[in-house]
Amino acid sequence: MKDLDIAEVARHAGVPASTIRFYEEKGLIRSIGRRGLRRLFDAGVLQQLALIALGRAGGFSLEEIAQMFAPDGQPRIRRERLAAKANELDRTIRRLAAMRDGLRHAAACPARSHMECPQFVRMVRLAGAGRLAARPAPQPRARAKRART
Amino acid sequence: MKDLDIAEVARHAGVPASTIRFYEEKGLIRSIGRRGLRRLFDAGVLQQLALIALGRAGGFSLEEIAQMFAPDGQPRIRRERLAAKANELDRTIRRLAAMRDGLRHAAACPARSHMECPQFVRMVRLAGAGRLAARPAPQPRARAKRART
DNA sequence: CTGCCAGTTCAAGTGAACTTGAGGTCAAGG
DNA sequence: CCTTGACCTCAAGTTCACTTGAACTGGCAG
Numbered sequence: 429m430k431d432l433d434i435a436e437v438a439r440h441a442g443v444p445a446s447t448i449r450f451y452e453e454k455g456l457i458r459s460i461g462r463r464g465l466r467r468l469f470d471a472g473v474l475q476q477l478a479l480i481a482l483g484r485a486g487g488f489s490l491e492e493i494a495q496m497f498a499p500d501g502q503p504r505i506r507r508e509r510l511a512a513k514a515n516e517l518d519r520t521i522r523r524l525a526a527m528r529d530g531l532r533h534a535a536a537c538p539a540r541s542h543m544e545c546p547q548f549v550r551m552v553r554l555a556g557a558g559r560l561a562a563r564p565a566p567q568p569r570a571r572a573k574r575a576r577t
Numbered sequence: 578m579k580d581l582d583i584a585e586v587a588r589h590a591g592v593p594a595s596t597i598r599f600y601e602e603k604g605l606i607r608s609i610g611r612r613g614l615r616r617l618f619d620a621g622v623l624q625q626l627a628l629i630a631l632g633r634a635g636g637f638s639l640e641e642i643a644q645m646f647a648p649d650g651q652p653r654i655r656r657e658r659l660a661a662k663a664n665e666l667d668r669t670i671r672r673l674a675a676m677r678d679g680l681r682h683a684a685a686c687p688a689r690s691h692m693e694c695p696q697f698v699r700m701v702r703l704a705g706a707g708r709l710a711a712r713p714a715p716q717p718r719a720r721a722k723r724a725r726t
Numbered sequence: 727c728t729g730c731c732a733g734t735t736c737a738a739g740t741g742a743a744c745t746t747g748a749g750g751t752c753a754a755g756g
Numbered sequence: 757c758c759t760t761g762a763c764c765t766c767a768a769g770t771t772c773a774c775t776t777g778a779a780c781t782g783g784c785a786g
Contacts, residue, residue, distance in 0.1 A: 434733075445733085446775060454773095464782050465734045478701050482676045485669060487634065490773070502690065503683045510684035517677040520634060524670050527631045531645075531663035535656040552627050583763070594763080595745060603743095613752050614764045639743070 431460060431468040441477040448477075454490055456480055458499040476501045486517055526551045580609060580617040590626040597626075603639055605629055607648040625650045635666050675700050 438445045451457050452467070457476050459467035479501065483493040496513065498504040530551040539545040587594045600606050601616070606625050608616035628650065632642040645662065647653040679700040688694040 444775080447773085449734090450774060465780095466732080466783090467734090475698065475701050482672060482679075482701070484773095485636065486673045486676050487636075507684040510680050514677045514680040514684065517673055517680065521670055521673050521677065523631060524635050524666055524673070527635055528663045528666040528670065531659050531666065534652045535659035535663065541651065549624070552624050552631070593745080596743090598764090599744060614750095615752090615762080616764090633743095 430471050432471060432473070433463070434467050434469070437469050437473055437477070440474055441481075443477065443481075451477075451480065451490075454494065455499055456490060456494050456497075472501060487520060488513075579620050581620060581622070582612070583616050583618070586618050586622055586626070589623055592626065592630075600626075600629065600639075603643065604648055605639060605643050605646075621650060636669055637662075 432440070434445045434448055437448055441448075448457070448469075449467075452459055457469070457473050457480075460470045461468045476497070476499075479497060480490075480493055483496070484490070488496070496503060496505055496510070503510060530548055533545075533547055533551065537545055537548065539548070581589070583594045583597055586597055590597075597606070598616075601608055606618070606622050606629075609619045610617045625646070625648075628646060629639075629642055632645070633639070637645070641662075645652060645654055645659070652659055679697055682694075682696055682700065686694055686697065688697070
């Protein structure tokens with residue numbers, strides 16, 4: 429059958445089994461049943477895990493993600509709210525693009541002090557426009573340890 | 578004079594003073610002296626704080642940021658390394674753009690099950706291409722509390 | 727039938743990034 | 757001179773997102 433046990437999910441998604449259990453516990457995903465003790469998941473869980481990883485990369489907390497998508501993967505918030513999230517993401521993206529350009533520039537510009545380089549300064553200001561205390565960020569932590577139990 | 582005390586920095590940057598002290602302790606920024614006990618900062622620290630916020634939003638840890646920029650704001654890693662960071666950011670940006678599009682689509686698409694909507698699925702796959710366990714993400718936590726001591 | 731081993735639960739631990747609290751200090755105003 | 761208030765230090769606490777460890781279980785190979 430098409431159902432996956434936790435090890436397979438872990439392998440395909442590239443996340444440790446413990447994370448999968450943790451997400452289930454948090455209501456982000458749902459197992460479709462058990463064989464003995466073992467959780468069984470619908471193959472769709474892989475999409476959901478992708479969605480979760482995506483959301484995390486975008487700076488959303490697990491809780492926010494949980495509110496955006498039901499444990500079966502359906503969006504569950506009002507359309508306008510979704511659109512708002514999209515806009516938020518859009519702003520983040522613009523700031524990141526500015527930073528990327530800034531980094532590239534820093535890697536190429538010969539100026540000794542980048543803070544004195546008009547291009548660089550312009551990008552910092554552009555990127556930081558508005559509240560600087562924007563979304564914090566990720567910590568890579570335990571690097572994709574891969575399916576351990 | 579142009580120097581700012583910690584409260585002014587906090588106010589301008591929109592971060593609590595405790596964060597500023599914390600960043601200094603971590604070597605991300607540097608105070609230029611003291612008046613009595615009070616730290617004094619050069620105005621340039623505001624740019625640096627912007628840079629830090631930016632980096633955090635881009636998924637870099639404080640340590641990574643510390644390695645990218647010296648406490649005076651100068652980039653301090655090899656140019657190729659900077660360029661690599663820029664590329665990394667670029668990949669993140671692409672994934673986020675995919676998610677943004679996915680969200681917008683979800684907000685507009687009439688399909689009952691988005692996982693059955695070819696567009697949506699395509700974006701999830703596109704975005705999640707490669708390792709799904711990409712960069713984790715931020716937790717907004719204490720929302721811009723503004724300059725408390 | 728017997729073990730094995732990958733899975734299970736539950737509680738506790740970890741690391742990052744801050745925040746908070748207790749107790750201290752100093753420069754400026756009255 | 758004395759109070760006051762903003763800032764100081766240092767240790768401990770908090771939140772998030774997981775991970776780890778100890779003790780247990782049950783389907784399947786032999």
